Amino acid sequence: MVRTDPYRPEESYHECMDCHNRVAGNEESGPCPECGGPLQNLAVSRE
Structure with missing residues (x-):
């Protein structure tokens, strides 16, 4: 069984301001x- 750490995603996401x-x-x-x-x-x- 392979577990994925939810706090270290494989991809990062960026959002346009x-x-x-x-x-x-x-x-x-x-x-x-x-x-x-x-x-x-x-x-x-974002704070």
Whole structure:
């Protein structure tokens, strides 16, 4: 049985700060592919 650690996802997710499009990827992403806005890693606290 293989267990996956839910606190260490295999892919990280980024969300566009302008259009809220979500993008999956392991490396640091550039601008949003939909609108060109800045992406923020969802694993980072927004506070």
